[in-house]
Amino acid sequence: MENSKKFTIDIAGTPLVIETGVLALQAAGAVTVSYGDSTVFTAVTKTDTPREGIDFFPLQCEYREKFYAAGKFPGGFFKREARPTSKEILTARMCDRPIRPLFPDGYYNDVQVNTTLFQTDCTRDADFLAVNAASAALHISDVPFMGPIGCVRIGRVDGDWVINPTHEQRAKRDIDLLYAGIRGKFLMMEGSAAEISDEDFIAALKRAHEEVEKIIDLQIEMRRSLGLPDKEIVDIPQPADKMDFMRAERGADLAEALLIKGKLERQSKVSEIKADLLKKVSEKWPEVDEVGFVHLFDALEIETVRNNVLERGLRIDGRGQHEVRPLSAQVGIFPRLHGSAIFSRGETQSFATVTLGTKKDAQELDSVTGGPASTRFMLHYNFPPYCTGEVGRLGSTGRREIGHGALAERSIAEVLPDDFPYSIRVVSEIMGSNGSSSMASICNGCLALMDAGVPLKRTVAGISVGLFTNADQSKKVLVTDILGAEDHCGDMDFKVGGTRKGITGFQVDLKLRGLTWDLVEGAIKAAHDARLKIIDFMETVLPAPRQELNKYAPRIETVKIPVDKIGALIGPGGAHIREITETTGTQIDIEEDGTVSIFATSAESMAAAKKEVSALTAEAEVGMIYEGVVTGTKDFGAFVEILPGKEGLCHISELSDRRIPSVDTVCKVGDKIRVKCIGIDERGRIKLSRKEAMQEADAAAN
Secondary structure: OOOOEEEEEEEOOEEEEEEEOOOOOOOOEEEEEEEOOEEEEEEEEEOOOOOOOOOOOOEEEEEEEOHHHHOOOOOOOOOOOOOOOHHHHHHHHHHHHHHHHHOOOOOOOOEEEEEEEEEOOOOOOOHHHHHHHHHHHHHHOOOOOOOOOEEEEEEEEOOEEEEOOOHHHHOOOOEEEEEEEEOOEEEEEEEEEEEEOHHHHHHHHHHHHHHHHHHHHHHHHHHHHOOOOOOOOOOOOOOHHHHHHHHHHHHHHHHHHOOOOOHHHHHHHHHHHHHHHHHHHHHHOOOOOHHHHHHHHHHHHHHHHHHHHHOOOOOOOOOOOOOOOOEEEEEOOOOOOOEEEEEEEOOEEEEEEEEEEOHHHOEEOOOOOOOOOEEOEEEEEEOOHHHHOOOOOOOOOOHHHHHHHHHHHHHHHOOOOOOOOOEEEEEEEEEEOOOOHHHHHHHHHHHHHHHHOOOOOOOOEEEEEEEEEOOOOOOEEEEEOOOHHHHHHOOEEEEEEEOOOOEEEEEEEEOOOOEOHHHHHHHHHHHHHHHHHHHHHHHHHOOOOOOOOOOOOOEEEEEEOOHHHHHHHHOHHHHHHHHHHHHHOOEEEEOOOOEEEEEEOOHHHHHHHHHHHHHHHOOOOOOOEEEEEEEEEEOOEEEEEEEOOEEEEEEHHHOOOOOOOOHHHOOOOOOEEEEEEEEEOOOOOEEEEHHHHHHHHHHHHO
8 A cells, every 4th residue: 555664574484574654644553464374464552641540550461363364254153252252362462561661761651553464364373463563563663662673483393493483393293382583682482392302492592592683683773764763761759768767667577577487477567568658658748649659569579579689688588589488289189080189389289170072062262373173181260369368259260370371281191191091170279379389380290190090201390499589680699489479579480380301381471571592491490400309209109190090080992893884883873883872881982084082981882882882893803703683585585684774584494493384483573682793795795693602502411
């Protein structure tokens, strides 16, 4: 179009195109970003002033995938997109995390970043495009954003790094990493890996950063080509006079209160100091309202925690720099659950359960951009208000819960057995929270799975590493196993899950505006060391998966039938398979290759179902004796159904060991008789003998 301005760069052999000046011209910034035939659109808007009483930065990131992007209709009665899917929520969180630290301190205007998938070639996910589009729209806007940033996905297939791999390539990768960076620094990562080594993991990050720098350069070129000046952004510090007053009044008391080990006791003492300072500040500066004081006290608390660590070498609970909190665990909590465990790390506690089901219990994935159609492994994370000792509203699953569950799920999925025939659901109920409950969910989910008898390849655990820096970053201290307050007051939440062999899952949240590579490598090393300590402990609780499934879990056995027998087993309109499942109380899954999986909760129902399946799909065998039903009679013999749908002829001469005047003297339609298969001709016709079956029975009796 006439006002369109396009900016293009090659990323891994495919043009990445940013276009602006066409859509949403009333927004503060709007772009489309395309990669191949996939395109996302992002519009950024903001308020001119903060909302009254706001005490946080209200950044809202949204991402939606429209079904028209793939030429599809939405499902459901209304035929339109409704609430966001888990995938859309996770993508929105991916956009939020790398851009959030790049807004100035003290900026409280509402900022909304709305991203929509406009078209997709269904060969790859569009999450990395959404991150780039959010950055580009913010960069050309007048929003005080300290970007731009760039984002790519990287995988390794057959030993080669692949940038922005397709779904087909991702299925064969040993690492699946979404990476975002700022000029010269690490900013965000999320993904999973097949127990990759620390060295290879760092190599993947650095290789991805090479492509990220190109995308950053493209955005800088775009803003300048639009005639917009480079942004000059400064943080808004808290008033020095008020901060000095608060330090003088209760700074020393706050420093000591923040070293109290117990969370609730510490919070109580800090609240007492906070209330006292509010009274004193309000008396000295009546114009300071409660919201203004919240900002002041938060800044003082963050400063104090940092000084305790950086200047005094003291963490909040008195632990050493890389000391993991006390661990405890128990498995087999409730016998009727298929698997269960409790895991505690300090005051963080998870209760995890495992439920095993059939393939019909798998979760369908209605993805617009392609990828797997379903998953048979789910990990759900719940964070009720009582886990922090608070009263709160119980509603629908929150975005944080979805994100934490997805991280734990990715970390454990890499160690699941390749041929386990069950669908698996793990639920992590957080019973106590004081830092890194998502990492506790990895540990406890693993223990619960082993308790259920799921044959995991290796024990997997997770840990979080934090960071404290001073104002000019001349001092930097990494700390392992961060508390909730250390997360709030520190610069980083660097989460890594894995086994003794390597890394399986990862995610990073930063408040700092980028990490240097020495800090990235240091965090990975600290996470590795702590992970091995936790695995050592976990294996004292349960060294390996149980050899047998819980007695209340469904059993599964598989039988192989000829492909041409699938129809006979299913029956007209599913009549045969439905009758088997209803009469035996089992569930049966049938694969296209003739693999039949039978799920049962007792040996009796399993045996009954296997017998019925075998009867419906078996072929007649010469020499076998069958109990059949007479379906018709002729002068020359009787037709006997020996298997479902399989009839043979028992000639009149084979009905008895003596001469009989007619068939009716021996059997009638509907009678059950024992017959032996004595032959199958070239046309598949079955020859039966009642006489030989009787002779074998007499011989066995004698």
